[in-house]
Amino acid sequence: METVTITMKNPPALYLEADNVSPDAFAGKTEAQIAELSVHEGNTTTTLGKYFEVSGNAGATAADTKIIVKGDVKKVKYLGFKMSAGELVIEGSTDLYVGAWMTGGKLLAKGNVEGFAATAMKGGELIIEGNAGNYLGAAYRGDWRGMSGGKILVKGNAGSDVGMYMTGGEMVINGNVDVHLMTHAEGGKTIVKGNASSKVGGQMVDGTIYIFGSIDTMMPGFKPKGEVELEVDGVKATFAHYIGDMGERHKKRKGAIVYANLYKKI
Amino acid sequence: MSEYIIKNGHVFDPVQGIKGDKKDIAIKDGKIVDKVGSGAKVIDASGKTVMAGAVEIHAHIAGPKVNLGRIYRPEDKLFSCTPTKGMERMGGGASIPTTFKTGYEYAKMGYTTAMEAAMPPMFSRHVHEEIRDTPIIDEGAFPVFGNNWFVLEYLKNHEIENTAAYIAWMLRVTKGYAVKVVNPGGTEAWAWGLNCLSVNDPVPYFDITPAEIVKGLIEANEYLGLPHSMHIHPNNLGNPGCYQTTLDTLALAKGMKANNKFGRETVMHLTHSQFHSYKGTNWGDFESGAKEITDYVNQNKNITIDTGNVTLDETTTMTADGPFEHHLTGLNNLKWANCDVELETAAGVVPYIYSPNISVCAIQWAIGMEIPLMMKDPMRCYITTDHPNAGPFTRYPRVIKWLMSKKARDTQINAFKHKDKVLSQTSIGSIDKELSLYELAQMTRAGPARTLGLANMCGGLKPGMDADVAVYNFNPDKPVANPDDIETAFSRCAYTFKSGVEVVRNGEIVNNGHKRTLWVNVKVNDNPQVMRDINEKFIKYYSMTQNNYEALGHHFVPNPYALEVDATHV
Numbered sequence A: 001m002e003t004v005t006i007t008m009k010n011p012p013a014l015y016l017e018a019d020n021v022s023p024d025a026f027a028g029k030t031e032a033q034i035a036e037l038s039v040h041e042g043n044t045t046t047t048l049g050k051y052f053e054v055s056g057n058a059g060a061t062a063a064d065t066k067i068i069v070k071g072d073v074k075k076v077k078y079l080g081f082k083m084s085a086g087e088l089v090i091e092g093s094t095d096l097y098v099g100a101w102m103t104g105g106k107l108l109a110k111g112n113v114e115g116f117a118a119t120a121m122k123g124g125e126l127i128i129e130g131n132a133g134n135y136l137g138a139a140y141r142g143d144w145r146g147m148s149g150g151k152i153l154v155k156g157n158a159g160s161d162v163g164m165y166m167t168g169g170e171m172v173i174n175g176n177v178d179v180h181l182m183t184h185a186e187g188g189k190t191i192v193k194g195n196a197s198s199k200v201g202g203q204m205v206d207g208t209i210y211i212f213g214s215i216d217t218m219m220p221g222f223k224p225k226g227e228v229e230l231e232v233d234g235v236k237a238t239f240a241h242y243i244g245d246m247g248e249r250h251k252k253r254k255g256a257i258v259y260a261n262l263y264k265k266i
Numbered sequence B: 001m002s003e004y005i006i007k008n009g010h011v012f013d014p015v016q017g018i019k020g021d022k023k024d025i026a027i028k029d030g031k032i033v034d035k036v037g038s039g040a041k042v043i044d045a046s047g048k049t050v051m052a053g054a055v056e057i058h059a060h061i062a063g064p065k066v067n068l069g070r071i072y073r074p075e076d077k078l079f080s081c082t083p084t085k086g087m088e089r090m091g092g093g094a095s096i097p098t099t100f101k102t103g104y105e106y107a108k109m110g111y112t113t114a115m116e117a118a119m120p121p122m123f124s125r126h127v128h129e130e131i132r133d134t135p136i137i138d139e140g141a142f143p144v145f146g147n148n149w150f151v152l153e154y155l156k157n158h159e160i161e162n163t164a165a166y167i168a169w170m171l172r173v174t175k176g177y178a179v180k181v182v183n184p185g186g187t188e189a190w191a192w193g194l195n196c197l198s199v200n201d202p203v204p205y206f207d208i209t210p211a212e213i214v215k216g217l218i219e220a221n222e223y224l225g226l227p228h229s230m231h232i233h234p235n236n237l238g239n240p241g242c243y244q245t246t247l248d249t250l251a252l253a254k255g256m257k258a259n260n261k262f263g264r265e266t267v268m269h270l271t272h273s274q275f276h277s278y279k280g281t282n283w284g285d286f287e288s289g290a291k292e293i294t295d296y297v298n299q300n301k302n303i304t305i306d307t308g309n310v311t312l313d314e315t316t317t318m319t320a321d322g323p324f325e326h327h328l329t330g331l332n333n334l335k336w337a338n339c340d341v342e343l344e345t346a347a348g349v350v351p352y353i354y355s356p357n358i359s360v361c362a363i364q365w366a367i368g369m370e371i372p373l374m375m376k377d378p379m380r381c382y383i384t385t386d387h388p389n390a391g392p393f394t395r396y397p398r399v400i401k402w403l404m405s406k407k408a409r410d411t412q413i414n415a416f417k418h419k420d421k422v423l424s425q426t427s428i429g430s431i432d433k434e435l436s437l438y439e440l441a442q443m444t445r446a447g448p449a450r451t452l453g454l455a456n457m458c459g460g461l462k463p464g465m466d467a468d469v470a471v472y473n474f475n476p477d478k479p480v481a482n483p484d485d486i487e488t489a490f491s492r493c494a495y496t497f498k499s500g501v502e503v504v505r506n507g508e509i510v511n512n513g514h515k516r517t518l519w520v521n522v523k524v525n526d527n528p529q530v531m532r533d534i535n536e537k538f539i540k541y542y543s544m545t546q547n548n549y550e551a552l553g554h555h556f557v558p559n560p561y562a563l564e565v566d567a568t569h570v
């Protein structure tokens, strides 16, 4: 695997849309060619090299390419956009749409990330060592297809609307989440090790939520189904089981009515 | 204005019966002419196909429900935006493109005239603002009449003269082009949570049936002598077994004769016939009724149809058939928007994915192929996708590829997950016919132009007609190596001329043209009763005054072109 390091040297005045910073876009390119890839600052299209110092050539394919992003990228969006393979490491904190539409590969963000990370993610692995913003693993505005595959781990907290319209894949959040967890979800699994605010699983049709901490206010559409012993993410415990959202339509699978499941650790 | 001569192209023009002969087309002052001077700019069309500009007879490209789709589907623009480039403004949207993108895309495919198929009269100002902002192509809009309170009240007493006077008023104030009917009676019933699924279902509170509405509107249309025939989306759209309702609807035109000075010979246009040609009793035994529908239309020469081809894309359905959209959201569980328009109509919008892995979608695709291939008279069957309902209009080149190449159809059939079901529920597998370029010109140019009453103006290359010309990078002398070459050729014109202006060169917009709004100005005898009824209804029921109703003046209709009709003699 070849490693390309890009280091912020000349920070943008406006927010920078760097949708070409991915193993896929870098693959097969030399240092100089990578520096020529386009980025957008406001309504101006310029080159990656205007802002970043690029060192190292990419591998022949995305899978053979590792990118390390250094320096202050708090005003950079779309890192890892549509990546399908390879690795991307962001050493600091960054802005919106990290790993959005990613289908494979491994993305490690060592700081915090802003909203819409892993929008409509289909596969691969996203690790956020800091906090995640709102709409993590959610659908794009207006769309009904959120995260459908892959794995996300957030070591800190996550914002609101996490997993909105999620249809598959798995998320673990070590800290707390804000309101509207897995709203409209039709599949997938979210594990929250900390607390959740209110409106958990609203209009959820399918999928599973585990909450280790507290829930501010339960949705009235979730119905208690007793207690169960479960092992979740390596932790054995007793959970209160709820099904819902009773106010929504219900799918059928193999003749049985499908509900979303919510487990809260007791 | 500049003179041009398009030299040595293979010309296909049904208006003059030209079937691919090498001919020069001369343009002067916006018109096709016999010859031009030696100073004319020469366009080398050798090895290329030359046709008149294409005519879109039915698409939803301007107005409130189109915009409702744009507003509530930001995801439709997600990866489909193009920045400002040369003559082109920025554009976006895959199934509901922005107005500018709409004009550019049509022109790049060689389309120069298009009809917005459903204008809610109360929002005609909005429709015209969008038409104004759609560059290059001439456009008209069809106000909807099939659920209008005035029409229902006049026709329940069979008052044809009053209906006609009302239509004439409506076309004038909305700058409308034709009489459109959508789910007659059913959309009004929808205001009460009901529908009319057959031509004999009574419309609640109006004591009238869809059959009476349809017949009455045909009679009023011919009483006035409008350029276009009554244009109908029948009851019971999109349901298994609906072909019977469609046959019942078509039968309402029996014995009716066209009366107009525009050369139109037909009295009923059945739109998006694919959606109305379903047999079976449920989605499990769903099958094609294309043969039954085309047999009937083949035999009854006073009817025309368009196809409504499913293109197997993610798209946005939108129709003035409000109850149908509610039904659809129940089937696919995707977001739904509804819009009621007071006394006049309603509309619904729902996104839809025509997946090649779903047997119903694949069968719908096959039915859309069968219909044009089974029609004996290409002058009476026009290619549409009922944009964006069965697919975006930008897919016309792909539809053309499938219709012109059995190999392309077989490739698609083999790619279906439920191929066997497609072959057992339709007859697409046994149809070998491939559309010729001449038939294509009939189905996309001469045919729709004649049915719209525009035969003297567009759809052909006869001297005296508007110089709307499309030149395609397609050599009819060479065998087609790969069917995809057909799609490529019809996607981007080598040249498009609109009213003598070179608007597209090498697939790029080079001029924004002088877009016109086509409308029909009918003179009728004074009708004090209808005028009094209009005043009363505005005072009693409408939420706006007549002063805020009419689409008038430069803001709404900056470059009008009125087709004049005199109905005072009757």
Ligand SMILES: [Zn+2]
Residues within 6 Å of the ligand: B058, B059, B060, B117, B271, B272, B319, B386, B389
């Ligand atoms: Zn339509």
